[in-house]
Amino acid sequence: MSDVRRKLPIVLRNLPAIVYAGLIYGFIFLPVAVLMLFSLQGSRLPVPPFNGPSLKWYVAVFSDARVMDAMVNSVIVALVSSLVSVGLGFLAAYALARHRVPAARFIQGFLTAPLTVSYLIIAMGLLITFNAVGVPKSLATIVIGHVVINLPLCFAIIYSQMGAHQANIERAARDLGAREWQVLALVTVPMLWPALFASFFLAVTFSWDEFIIAFMVSRFDVTLPVEIWSMLRSGLNPKTNAVGSFVFIISVITVLILEFVVFRRKRT
Amino acid sequence: MSIPAVEFRGITMRFGATTAVRGIDLAIDQGAFVVLLGPSGGGKTTLLNILGGFLEPTEGRVLIDGADVTDVPPAKRPTTTVFQDYALFPHMTIAGNVSFGLRMRGVAKAERDARVARALEMVGLGDTALRRIHELSGGQRQRIALARALIVEPSVLLLDEPLGALDLKLRQQMQEELKAIQKRVGTTFVHVTHDQEEAMAVADTVVILNDGAIEDIGTPERVYLRPATRFTANFMGANNLIEARVCAAAAGRVTVETPIGTFDVEGDAQAGGRATLAIRPEHLHTEAAGARVAVGSARVIEAGFFGTHHQCVAGLDGLDAPIKVRLPQKLIPRPDDAFALYVDPADMVLLTR
Amino acid sequence: MAWGLLLPALIWTVAFFAMPLVIMALYSVWQRVGMKLVTDFTLANYGAFFAKSYLLDSLINSIEVTLIVTVISVLLAYPLAYILAEKVPRRWQRMALLLAILPFWTSYVVRSYSWLLVLSEGGIISNFLLDVGLTDEPVSFAYNRGATVVGFVHFFVMLLTLTIYANLVQLPASYRKAAADLGAGPVRCFVYVILPLTLPGIMVGAFLTFVLCIGDYITPQILGGNRELLLPQTIMLQIARRSDFPMASALAMMLMVVVSLVYLACARWLKLERV
Numbered sequence: 001m002s003d004v005r006r007k008l009p010i011v012l013r014n015l016p017a018i019v020y021a022g023l024i025y026g027f028i029f030l031p032v033a034v035l036m037l038f039s040l041q042g043s044r045l046p047v048p049p050f051n052g053p054s055l056k057w058y059v060a061v062f063s064d065a066r067v068m069d070a071m072v073n074s075v076i077v078a079l080v081s082s083l084v085s086v087g088l089g090f091l092a093a094y095a096l097a098r099h100r101v102p103a104a105r106f107i108q109g110f111l112t113a114p115l116t117v118s119y120l121i122i123a124m125g126l127l128i129t130f131n132a133v134g135v136p137k138s139l140a141t142i143v144i145g146h147v148v149i150n151l152p153l154c155f156a157i158i159y160s161q162m163g164a165h166q167a168n169i170e171r172a173a174r175d176l177g178a179r180e181w182q183v184l185a186l187v188t189v190p191m192l193w194p195a196l197f198a199s200f201f202l203a204v205t206f207s208w209d210e211f212i213i214a215f216m217v218s219r220f221d222v223t224l225p226v227e228i229w230s231m232l233r234s235g236l237n238p239k240t241n242a243v244g245s246f247v248f249i250i251s252v253i254t255v256l257i258l259e260f261v262v263f264r265r266k267r268t
Numbered sequence: 269m270s271i272p273a274v275e276f277r278g279i280t281m282r283f284g285a286t287t288a289v290r291g292i293d294l295a296i297d298q299g300a301f302v303v304l305l306g307p308s309g310g311g312k313t314t315l316l317n318i319l320g321g322f323l324e325p326t327e328g329r330v331l332i333d334g335a336d337v338t339d340v341p342p343a344k345r346p347t348t349t350v351f352q353d354y355a356l357f358p359h360m361t362i363a364g365n366v367s368f369g370l371r372m373r374g375v376a377k378a379e380r381d382a383r384v385a386r387a388l389e390m391v392g393l394g395d396t397a398l399r400r401i402h403e404l405s406g407g408q409r410q411r412i413a414l415a416r417a418l419i420v421e422p423s424v425l426l427l428d429e430p431l432g433a434l435d436l437k438l439r440q441q442m443q444e445e446l447k448a449i450q451k452r453v454g455t456t457f458v459h460v461t462h463d464q465e466e467a468m469a470v471a472d473t474v475v476i477l478n479d480g481a482i483e484d485i486g487t488p489e490r491v492y493l494r495p496a497t498r499f500t501a502n503f504m505g506a507n508n509l510i511e512a513r514v515c516a517a518a519a520g521r522v523t524v525e526t527p528i529g530t531f532d533v534e535g536d537a538q539a540g541g542r543a544t545l546a547i548r549p550e551h552l553h554t555e556a557a558g559a560r561v562a563v564g565s566a567r568v569i570e571a572g573f574f575g576t577h578h579q580c581v582a583g584l585d586g587l588d589a590p591i592k593v594r595l596p597q598k599l600i601p602r603p604d605d606a607f608a609l610y611v612d613p614a615d616m617v618l619l620t621r
Numbered sequence: 622m623a624w625g626l627l628l629p630a631l632i633w634t635v636a637f638f639a640m641p642l643v644i645m646a647l648y649s650v651w652q653r654v655g656m657k658l659v660t661d662f663t664l665a666n667y668g669a670f671f672a673k674s675y676l677l678d679s680l681i682n683s684i685e686v687t688l689i690v691t692v693i694s695v696l697l698a699y700p701l702a703y704i705l706a707e708k709v710p711r712r713w714q715r716m717a718l719l720l721a722i723l724p725f726w727t728s729y730v731v732r733s734y735s736w737l738l739v740l741s742e743g744g745i746i747s748n749f750l751l752d753v754g755l756t757d758e759p760v761s762f763a764y765n766r767g768a769t770v771v772g773f774v775h776f777f778v779m780l781l782t783l784t785i786y787a788n789l790v791q792l793p794a795s796y797r798k799a800a801a802d803l804g805a806g807p808v809r810c811f812v813y814v815i816l817p818l819t820l821p822g823i824m825v826g827a828f829l830t831f832v833l834c835i836g837d838y839i840t841p842q843i844l845g846g847n848r849e850l851l852l853p854q855t856i857m858l859q860i861a862r863r864s865d866f867p868m869a870s871a872l873a874m875m876l877m878v879v880v881s882l883v884y885l886a887c888a889r890w891l892k893l894e895r896v
Contacts, residue, residue, distance in 0.1 A: 017704045024701045025721065028779060031735035032724045034745055038738060092630035099623035111630060114638050118836025118880070120853050121873050125641025128648055128866050148637045151630060209728050212838055216860075225730050232734055232843070241738075244731030251726035259719065322798060342801040349802045355795035359817045368813070372804035420803065 032248065039245040041238055057242035067243060070227035074208055077139055077223055081146035082203035086196060088147070089154030094188075097162035098170075108159070112152040122148055123216040130217060137219040145213035150203035157202070161195040201258075271334040273298045273424055273456040274319060279328035281314050281480075288314040290480040291328070296424075296473075301450050301457045303467040306477035307503070312460045313428065315477065319458060320426050321345045333423050343372075346423035350430045354413040356401045362388070362412055363397040369420035387415040390449065407438045414446075418453060427459040431466065443469045464504050468492060476500050497621050501546040506579075508552075508591045509619075510545045514538060522618055527586035528563045535618030544619040549579070549592040551615040554599070560610035566593060571601045584609070648870035658867070666871035676855060680875060683852040686766060687835040690773040691827050697774065698781035699823070703811075705782070706789035718786055722779045729776075733843045736772050737763055740844075764846030772840040777830045784829070788822030789815075821891055828887045832880055852876055 011018070040053040061067055092111060096104055114122065126145050135141065166188075173187045189196070211225040218226060224247070231237045274296040281289040289311045296302050304312035317323040318330060321342035329338045337345050348369065356365050366387055367380045375383075388394045391411035401409065410430060417425055427446075431439045447470045450457050461467055467474050468488040476483040476491065476499070484491055484500040495501040498509060512524035514537045522535045526545055537543050553560060566582040569590055578595040593609065595601050649666055652659045670676045701721065709717050724732060738744050742761040750756045762768060792815065800810040838853035845851065850858070852872065859869035 014708055017708050020700055021704050024697060024778065028721060028724055028775065031732065031739055031775065032727055034738045035727070035731065035735040088630040088633060091626040095623040095626035099626075101623050101627065107627065107631070110639075111634055114634065116832070116880075116884070117638075117642075118832065118876065120836045120838055120856065121645075121877060122638065122641070124856070124860070124869060124873050125645045126637065127860070128870065129637075129641040129644050131866070132644060144637055147633060151633060155630065211730055225728055228728065228730050228734075232730070240731065240734065244727055244735065247731065248724075248727040252723060255719070255723075255726065259715075320802060322801075341806075342798070343804050343806050347802070349799070351795045351799060353793065353795050355793065355799035357796065357799075357814060357818075368800070368805075369803035371813075372809065416803070 036245045039241040057238045061242045070224045074224040078204045078207040081143045085150035085154045085203045086200045093159040115152045119212050123213040127216045139221045141217040142214045146207040154199035157199040158195045275331040277329045279325045282326045301472045303471035304460045305467040310477045311480040312477045316460045348417035348422040349426040350413045352429045354409045366416045387419040391415045424456045506592045508547045512543045512545045514541045531613050533616045546617040550594045552593045552609045554607045556610050560612045568601045568605045645870045648867045649874045651867045653865045679850045679852045679855040691830045694777035698778045702782045702785035733840045768844040769841045772844045781826045784826040
């Protein structure tokens, strides 16, 4: 039977696979396509039927001060918490990878433990603690929470790139006369650059989209996901379609830029 | 004459703009140990993959035991392969690995177990049936891969540079074992390698492939002592190639004129044309004897000790390029030492392509 | 010197992760009476959990939904990952994979919400059925367990496609060649060689799916409706409506226990499978 199949053109041979992949891709893109379609909705309601393309909801979003503030807050929280996460993660990774520390395995496990706990539980823990201690909810508390979830990730990624191979290169630098700070600045950090960048980027991605922690430990200044949630609580809102589509488009463009600029360049 | 075990008819393989194999016609005898030898990119691995069914040739047909198998996928071909990285299944025991082919053919468990035991005995690993792959050394894995491939009694066994990952001593030992096993089971072996010493050690027939075409084909002795092309002369061990002009040619003997003398050698060529004379380093002697003629004085440029002999690079009067000479073990050459060299014309090979 | 470098990360983790967990554990054995926190040790919260059916139900619902979601997502994602790894030409694999996970980059909240645009009474499926004449009134497929499952599966199919794909591509090609060479057709090659070798990877992905799914508040809250609540929703209820931190803490502890049990089961299974 396979002898005959070899003679068929490649499309027919793989028809079941193409059909299946098509169906799954369709399923995956369905809600996003609908979302973007209705962000261009002409009429008042954010639901079908569709009335002619219109940018008025995007305009409404950009004129909405609360949404804009939330967006700015999201950016601030993402950048600050990611920088802190990468910084602390790098220091911890450097300490464990380059020095003899007692109970190193335990410390390593402890620092990566938050990865195994639901965000909901981490959020609750922080809420209860801040409440008990009397710390007011604010963007700062959100930053704290986001560092809790991103620190283990940054630590793990950076630590995995500091193995024996890299240690040897640093030893070579010392051998050639570099002082400690020079080794750090001219060899260690540049070598780690991909790991630092990757963990920073990942932390920003997680923080930007994170809802439950931001929801629980914020009060008046909120991040974008929390603002969208509030908008949703008061009924389906056409502005949410626009916000969602906008966020999606920005993220996709960022990813595509990264893909074609950063990764393609490596190939040449 | 019996049907050839393998026949390639007009096999061409193109990958986009590159042609890996050009119109190859090749027949392999039943029970032979054939080695496909050549440099990387020469087409030997491509040819093996075509034989195994992993590649469909752009043009041409492949026949095994007289049957056209060009459109037959690997699972249905009467061939099995020993892969370069062995490709042993890590999630199965050794017995599971070796019996895999039998399972695919629906052989009953009792018979499978018996045949696995015999196959493991044959490769000297009889007590390892229940162990796992990661517990074995490289050489042992190689033998399991062999057992797994042979147990299904294929018409042709394909070996894709199987000894590449082994160190020298182990490689030489495995070469002997491969040859012995092949003689014992009588299966046709087609073995791909870039190592010409390995080829000569195991092969009944050597096929030299370069740039997608067959350069030369014959027994190891013939291919080494009387190479058919310049490429073969240089590929099979070290050689000295000297430009010559054909003065006269008659009845299988040719007279050639070279910067180091005029010689009467065996061969066919056009009078007045150009040719190349190939002289192996080990055929240049420091003493006159028998039919040897003098070729001049050589001055040592550099020398290395290789245990059984000294490999020297020397300058010979009349030649621009230095030559390679083998000097005896006990003679210790130093730079600028001069030796008179002699060659038996019967050892000279006339090359016209 | 090393401790100086380690201390910031350690202090942060202790102060904002470990301590809160301990405090939460303490709260779970205290009680809220009226407006005050009574700090006498009591197991009343846990007792209430088993006594009040709606609390226990929410846990059972969560486990059921999560198991269904995990199984469906794995079954849908594996073939897609397989197609991406085996059938798509190597040059296009990265692009195809990126395309398959692109909706990851819609905000999670918005992504869940967008299923309402599809499933609810005014959504496109309902409108399609009306237009085609298959129904006289608008139909809602949202605000029930099915919608929650759809919302979850949508997310986890993307996640699992990514993880299973990564697992498949690092399988050496020679395994497939060897299996084919020894007589296994594509089906048997998959069953005897590829599937067993990728099973550990699937297990890890399934575990990740389980943990993320069972702890998610957003998707069931948006798509699940009011008739059936999942555990995260019950937890949030204790906090939002009743400010009952002790009860919420007890429920959170239960969630952690369930996740830990599943983790131990998976870890044990993986150890047994270790080759």
